[in-house]
Amino acid sequence: MAMMLATRISRLLSHFSAKPAALKDVGIGLRADQGFSFRSLTPRGQRFYTVEADPVDGKAVLITGCDSGFGFALAQYLHKRGFTIYAGCLLKNKGDSGSKELDGMKCDRMRTVQLNVCDSEEVGRAVDFISDTLIDPEAGLWGLVNNAGISTFGEVEFTSMDTYKEVAEVNLWGTIRTTKAFLPLIRRAKGRVVNISSMMGRMANPARSPYCITKFGVEAFSDCLRYEMHSQGVKVCIVEPGNYIAGTRLYSPERIKTIAEKMWEELPEVVRQDYGRKYFDEQIAKMESYCNSGSADTSPVIESIGHALSAPIPYTRYHPMDYYWWLRMQIMTHMPAAIADRLYVY
Numbered sequence: 642m643a644m645m646l647a648t649r650i651s652r653l654l655s656h657f658s659a660k661p662a663a664l665k666d667v668g669i670g671l672r673a674d675q676g677f678s679f680r681s682l683t684p685r686g687q688r689f690y691t692v693e694a695d696p697v698d699g700k701a702v703l704i705t706g707c708d709s710g711f712g713f714a715l716a717q718y719l720h721k722r723g724f725t726i727y728a729g730c731l732l733k734n735k736g737d738s739g740s741k742e743l744d745g746m747k748c749d750r751m752r753t754v755q756l757n758v759c760d761s762e763e764v765g766r767a768v769d770f771i772s773d774t775l776i777d778p779e780a781g782l783w784g785l786v787n788n789a790g791i792s793t794f795g796e797v798e799f800t801s802m803d804t805y806k807e808v809a810e811v812n813l814w815g816t817i818r819t820t821k822a823f824l825p826l827i828r829r830a831k832g833r834v835v836n837i838s839s840m841m842g843r844m845a846n847p848a849r850s851p852y853c854i855t856k857f858g859v860e861a862f863s864d865c866l867r868y869e870m871h872s873q874g875v876k877v878c879i880v881e882p883g884n885y886i887a888g889t890r891l892y893s894p895e896r897i898k899t900i901a902e903k904m905w906e907e908l909p910e911v912v913r914q915d916y917g918r919k920y921f922d923e924q925i926a927k928m929e930s931y932c933n934s935g936s937a938d939t940s941p942v943i944e945s946i947g948h949a950l951s952a953p954i955p956y957t958r959y960h961p962m963d964y965y966w967w968l969r970m971q972i973m974t975h976m977p978a979a980i981a982d983r984l985y986v987y
């Protein structure tokens with residue numbers, strides 16, 4: 642039954658392919674090879690967004706994690722659209738190239754801020770700095786984009802407790818810490834909180850538990866906050882990007898190798914012996930393959946965040962991802978697990 646359904650879905654999707662939908666293993670299941678998307682039907686392989694936008698008028702937005710990736714690109718994009726940007730950078734004090742380049746724009750509407758979301762004092766200093774430098778402090782801060790994040794991989798038995806805690810410290814507690822600190826300013830503006838989750842915050846995957854649990858947590862936190870903030874006039878949006886690893890600094894081949902070596906060295910002897918090096922290396926190769934299969938064009942993500950910050954009625958959730966992942970997410974979140982698991986996991 643499951644196989645029949647899979648065949649039907651593949652057939653249906655192949656009608657929309659630029660090329661025949663050859664399937665390849667990209668680490669966490671079979672997916673269609675390059676050229677497979679609905680791009681010919683929708684410009685970004687995703688739904689259309691309303692083009693309506695409220696006037697920007699220099700509204701101030703804080704973005705965390707602007708040293709690279711989405712954060713860095715978003716800071717430039719929103720600045721171009723007329724927002725005043727506070728770009729939180731983890732490595733500003735160390736002179737990282739991301740913050741240097743943003744500072745190099747030499748524009749009053751682009752300010753970088755030293756910001757480690759795991760450090761309460763640094764977050765507090767960022768609140769003071771932004772409160773003191775807002776052009777109209779009474780108007781508050783229009784937007785907070787919780788973008789800072791790290792990622793890792795590894796099956797449950799391969800992952801140390803320290804790794805679980807390390808990833809949660811940035812992705813989950815960092816998001817909550819920063820949000821709580823800036824909410825008074827956001828409430829004053831009746832503004833927006835945009836949390837960058839992931840498709841992995843909606844559907845779990847083998848070998849991604851240290852990352853998935855943090856993004857599931859971000860989703861739950863965002864939902865609770867949205868309910869609570871409704872009466873305050875603050876909107877809370879969640880952006881769930883697909884695989885854009887090729888366009889960001891989240892992983893590099895070197896980083897995957899470093900993580901893998903450390904993981905193998907730290908494995909309990911019983912796990913090492915039971916699974917063996919061959920199995921372990923195969924899992925690492927799957928992760929490498931997944932990282933190489935993403936899109937380098939991050940504009941669907943950046944435009945989704947832009948929409949969340951400027952549309953009169955933003956969406957609650959944005960899904961910037963190609964159609965393979967969109968469909969997989971719908972199936973995994975809406976169909977009985979017995980079917981979804983058969984289709985995509987086992």
Ligand SMILES: NC(=O)c1ccc[n+]([C@@H]2O[C@H](COP(=O)([O-])OP(=O)(O)OC[C@H]3O[C@@H](n4cnc5c(N)ncnc54)[C@H](OP(=O)(O)O)[C@@H]3O)[C@@H](O)[C@H]2O)c1
Pocket residue numbers: 705706707708709710711712730731732756757758759787788789790791792811815837838839840881882883884885886887889890891892935
């Ligand atoms: N790329 C994807 O495919 C993808 C998919 C779904 C969701 N996401 C999410 O998108 C967000 C942005 O990631 P990205 O893909 O753009 O990767 P990225 O290029 O690595 O950007 C993440 C940024 O966060 C910074 N950061 C790390 N720890 C921090 C901390 N404690 N405080 C403040 N900043 C910190 C990183 O600085 P360093 O580089 O100096 O560590 C980096 O500049 C993350 O939340 C990620 O989980 C990414």
